[in-house]
Each structure stands twice: as structure tokens, then as C-alpha cells.
Amino acid sequence: MAAGGRGPWVAGLDKAMTDIIPAAAAAAAAAVTDRIALDAWYAVAAVDELRPGAARIVTLLGARLAVTRGAGGEIVVEIEAGDGVLPVRLRFGYVWTTLGAPAADVFAIPEYDETDRRNLNGGSVGVRTSAPRVVENFLDMGHLPIVHTDYLGVEARAEIAPYRVEVTTEPDQILATRCRIFQPMASLAATQGFEVDYTFRVPHPYCAVLYKSSAIDPTRNDVIAIFVQPVDEEHSVAHMLVSGLDRTHSNQAIRAFQQFIFGQDRPILENQIPARLPLDPRAEIPIRIDATSSAYRRWLRQKGVRYGVLA
Amino acid sequence: MNEAPGRWFPVMRLEELVPRHVAQTELWGQEIALWRADDGGVNAWENRCPHRGVRLSIGQNTGSELRCRYHGWRFASGDGRCTHIPADPLRPPPAFLHATVYYVAVQDGFVWVALSGPDRPPPSQAGGLAWLTLRSTPVEAGAERVRAVLMDATYARPHDAFTLVAEVEQDGAKARLTLMLQPMGPARTVIHAAVAPPPAPADRLTVLRQHAARLARIRDKAEAP
Numbered sequence: 324m325a326a327g328g329r330g331p332w333v334a335g336l337d338k339a340m341t342d343i344i345p346a347a348a349a350a351a352a353a354a355v356t357d358r359i360a361l362d363a364w365y366a367v368a369a370v371d372e373l374r375p376g377a378a379r380i381v382t383l384l385g386a387r388l389a390v391t392r393g394a395g396g397e398i399v400v401e402i403e404a405g406d407g408v409l410p411v412r413l414r415f416g417y418v419w420t421t422l423g424a425p426a427a428d429v430f431a432i433p434e435y436d437e438t439d440r441r442n443l444n445g446g447s448v449g450v451r452t453s454a455p456r457v458v459e460n461f462l463d464m465g466h467l468p469i470v471h472t473d474y475l476g477v478e479a480r481a482e483i484a485p486y487r488v489e490v491t492t493e494p495d496q497i498l499a500t501r502c503r504i505f506q507p508m509a510s511l512a513a514t515q516g517f518e519v520d521y522t523f524r525v526p527h528p529y530c531a532v533l534y535k536s537s538a539i540d541p542t543r544n545d546v547i548a549i550f551v552q553p554v555d556e557e558h559s560v561a562h563m564l565v566s567g568l569d570r571t572h573s574n575q576a577i578r579a580f581q582q583f584i585f586g587q588d589r590p591i592l593e594n595q596i597p598a599r600l601p602l603d604p605r606a607e608i609p610i611r612i613d614a615t616s617s618a619y620r621r622w623l624r625q626k627g628v629r630y631g632v633l634a
Numbered sequence: 635m636n637e638a639p640g641r642w643f644p645v646m647r648l649e650e651l652v653p654r655h656v657a658q659t660e661l662w663g664q665e666i667a668l669w670r671a672d673d674g675g676v677n678a679w680e681n682r683c684p685h686r687g688v689r690l691s692i693g694q695n696t697g698s699e700l701r702c703r704y705h706g707w708r709f710a711s712g713d714g715r716c717t718h719i720p721a722d723p724l725r726p727p728p729a730f731l732h733a734t735v736y737y738v739a740v741q742d743g744f745v746w747v748a749l750s751g752p753d754r755p756p757p758s759q760a761g762g763l764a765w766l767t768l769r770s771t772p773v774e775a776g777a778e779r780v781r782a783v784l785m786d787a788t789y790a791r792p793h794d795a796f797t798l799v800a801e802v803e804q805d806g807a808k809a810r811l812t813l814m815l816q817p818m819g820p821a822r823t824v825i826h827a828a829v830a831p832p833p834a835p836a837d838r839l840t841v842l843r844q845h846a847a848r849l850a851r852i853r854d855k856a857e858a859p
Contacts, residue, residue: 465721481720
């Protein structure tokens with residue numbers, strides 16, 4: 324922003340809640356030309372983690388933003404470069420904003436509004452990799468018995484049965500259905516292992532939603548979503564949403580479980596090279612049960628997404 | 635200095651490549667996973683699973699295979715062929731699935747790697763004589779600079795572009811110090827070193843300290859702005 328150091332950039336800066344901003348990020352912001360990345364909505368902060376009167380500085384696509392919650396609860400997002408106020412949506416417990424002009428609103432998760440659900444933010448975790456690597460990991464069934472052994476899978480039953488993947492245009496998304504896996508501890512509420520049904524949905528280049536059989540009511544699903552905020556092309560913040568039927572455990576305990584699971588993925592994600600997701604199908608070799616991941620890479624390529632990927 | 639295709643470079647002392655471990659090193663900017671099978675076979679692979687790009691150095695060395703940490707794919711010591719995919723356990727993995735394998739050899743107490751096809755095994759630098767390998771010294775400087783500092787500081791004679799030989803005082807007698815450079819990247823080099831003849835067992839520690847101090851001085855000099 325111009326000289327003067329007005330408002331959030333100086334006075335209200337809450338250092339403890341500031342992203343780690345790569346030095347090159349500001350320069351990178353000016354260089355973003357990917358229209359799809361610019362015109363998308365992004366979750367940048369959990370509403371209930373914003374302290375009234377304090378600004379939180381976050382980085383989105385290399386641009387520094389200040390997210391401020393006023394004393395009256397109103398939320399404002401400002402961009403440092405350009406000195407402007409950005410559009411804001413409050414969805415799924417998060418503040419969403421955009422650097423461009425989205426053609427549509429934030430995608431829907433209808434289950435979120437069911438009155439008997441517990442909706443809570445599952446935590447926001449910084450990861451040293453691109454947003455698409457984080458999304459692909461979230462869609463990946465094959466790693467569950469290996470990385471989340473004895474929680475989301477067991478090594479003795481690591482086989483993944485074929486499932487169905489489709490790409491639809493209305494709405495524009497990827498849908499993987501009939502995914503099944505045995506899980507000893509599918510959620511904090513699970514008292515025993517069971518065969519879990521999964522559906523995965525990708526409604527946004529950097530966000531995904533999964534539906535998995537609830538341990539409490541087998542006819543309904545727990546919903547977990549990941550909204551990835553690309554800090555720059557190789558740094559991300561993964562914001563998680565848990566919308567479940569568990570009425571006994573505390574928010575803190577459910578969030579801790581979610582973060583424990585993500586903590587197992589993080590060292591994998593930070594050791595994938597290159598950090599940007601390669602879209603050339605010859606760059607990394609998939610097998611049959613990687614159908615969702617292959618569809619995701621194809622979908623990004625067909626859309627022309629360039630941010631956080633290698634063409 | 636160029637990548638010298640087909641050339642062998644030392645990357646680690648063999649004794650440091652401990653059983654059931656996967657070590658990581660770098661040669662000309664290329665990350666390498668180094669591991670030793672229980673039968674003694676040494677492997678130097680591109681540090682990247684061909685499936686989803688995860689560093690193999692965070693995987694597990696089972697003694698005969700390297701198991702990727704992400705999906706548990708197993709790759710055989712030797713040819714790097716994929717032998718097992720837990721998510722699809724009944725189908726033999728296609729023959730084309732394998733880790734990218736580099737040329738590797740063990741010589742004079744060091745592991746040697748060539749990124750592209752060498753026409754013969756690495757020549758012995760020890761010349762068939764006993765020598766004592768010293769602790770390798772990583773330096774934050776390019777190979778060219780390290781070489782210049784070494785020549786200056788030890789009066790070393792260049793044996794070839796990446797190898798120098800110096801006459802040094804070792805416990806009151808003359809000894810031959812061989813210095814071998816591993817270019818990790820444009821600004822990072824490892825000095826591998828060995829001395830002949832090996833000191834008497836009683837003098838070993840004193841001699842090792844002398845050499846460690848000498849190499850530390852060389853490192854400081856090469857890293858000085």
C-alpha cells in the first residue's frame with residue numbers, strides 16, 4: 324500500500340497469527356496471470372479465530388491481505404498492494420475472499436445446513452507444498468492404510484477395490500463414488516472398525532469435500548472438507564471443515580483428531596518433489612486405483628489451471 | 635566445472651551407510667537416496683518415487699527392498715524394479731515400474747556414484763595400499779572454489795579435476811592425503827578424504843584430530859566471503 328501505514332498493516336498486526344510469508348511472495352503476486360486462480364474464492368481464516376478489533380495478515384496467491392473483524396463483528400478483507408477492499412463471503416465457518424471476479428458464488432455443501440450437525444473448523448495448517456498436492460492427497464485412498472495405519476486403514480487390508488469416477492459440468496466438479504475401505508478408527512466417535520463408504524467431490528481447483536459413513540448413524544455421512552489457501556505456488560494453508568454427527572466429543576478433541584491425521588500427511592506432502600503438481604501424465608506413474616487423482620490432474624489441465632502445477 | 639558425464643564421484647564413506655537405513659545425498663543438484671541391502675548390495679537411486687514423487691529417503695529399508703512411505707510400494711535392491719503395490723496386491727506390478735537407478739560402486743572405503751553410464755569401474759585412488767578414510771567435510775561453496783582453496787592451503791597437486799593429492803605432516807612423518815570432491819550443487823561441495831599410510835592404532839585419534847582441524851580450516855576459508 325501507499326505510504327502512511329494506515330490501519331491493519333501496522334497498528335493491528337497480530338504477529339502470532341501471521342502466516343509465514345516467503346520473501347518472494349510479494350513479487351510473485353504481481354506475476355499471477357492465471358485467470359482461474361485469480362477468479363476463485365479462497366478461505367483465508369476461520370471466523371471464530373478472528374479476535375475482534377485485531378487484524379490478521381494472510382498471504383493469498385503471493386498478495387498480503389489483512390482480515391479484520393470489527394468490534395461489531397463485521398469482517399473486512401483488505402489487500403496491501405492496491406489499497407483496496409476485497410469481496411467477502413462467510414461460508415462454512417471461514418472467511419472467503421478473491422483477488423479477481425468470480426463468475427459464481429462459493430460452492431455449496433448442503434449438508435452443512437442440516438440442523439443436527441456439529442460444524443467446526445478442523446484447524447488451519449501451513450504446508451510447504453503447492454495447493455494441488457494437498458488436494459490430491461486428500462482424495463487419495465491408497466495411502467490411508469500406509470500413512471494412517473490403524474486409524475484410517477490397516478496394512479493387512481490395503482487393497483483398494485475399483486470405484487467410479489465421473490466429471491460433471493453442471494456443476495463443474497469431479498465425483499468419485501463407491502469407494503470402500505476398512506477403517507479401525509474412522510473418526511473419534513468410532514468404537515470399532517467398520518467398512519467405510521466414501522464419496523469424494525472436487526468442486527474447486529484447490530478445495531475438496533469427502534463424505535464418509537458415520538460411525539454414529541450408518542445411514543448418514545460425516546462430511547470433511549479441505550479448503551486450500553495457496554500462499555504462493557509452493558506454500559499452502561490447508562483449512563479443514565468437519566461437519567459430523569458426533570455429539571459427545573468436544574470441539575477440541577475432534578479438532579485434535581483431525582490435526583493428528585493431517586500431521587501424518589504433512590511430512591509426506593513436504594517431501595514430494597517437485598512441489599508443484601505435474602499434470603503431464605508421464606511425469607508420475609499412476610495405477611488403476613489412482614483414478615481420482617488422474618481425473619483431478621486431467622481436470623486441472625483441461626481447465627487450463629497453471630498456478631501450483633507443472634503443465 | 636561441468637558434470638563430467640560418466641565420471642564416478644565419491645558420495646559417502648561406506649562405513650556411514652549403516653544397515654537398514656536410507657541416506658540422502660546430492661550430486662550435481664540431483665538428489666540421491668543411498669541404501670545398503672542386507673546382502674551388502676549398495677543402491678544409489680533418484681530420490682523420488684516414480685508413483686507420486688515422494689522422497690525415497692523417507693522410506694524404509696527392509697533389508698532387500700526399499701518401501702515408499704506414501705503408498706508402501708516396494709522396490710528391489712539392484713535393479714530398482716517395483717515388486718509390490720499394497721493397494722493392488724494380487725497383480726504383479728508392470729515391468730516398467732521401477733526406481734531410477736544410478737551407477738554405484740564401492741571402492742577404497744567409499745561409495746561412488748555415476749549419474750550416466752561410466753565405461754569402467756571407478757579407478758582405485760588408494761592404489762591398492764591401505765589408507766584411513768577421514769570424516770567427510772561439507773562446504774558451502776562450489777567445487778571450483780574448494781579446489782582452489784585446497785591447492786592453496788595444502789600445496790595439493792591436482793590428480794584430476796576433482797581429485798587432489800597433498801603431502802602432509804602426520805604425527806612427525808610424511809603422509810599422503812587424498813582429497814576427492816563431490817559437487818552437490820553449484821554452491822555446495824563435500825570434501826572426501828583419506829590418508830596413507832594409516833597411523834598406528836595408538837596415534838589414530840590424534841591423527842584424526844589433526845586432519846579434522848585442517849579440513850575445518852579449509853572449509854572456513856572456502857566459505858569466507
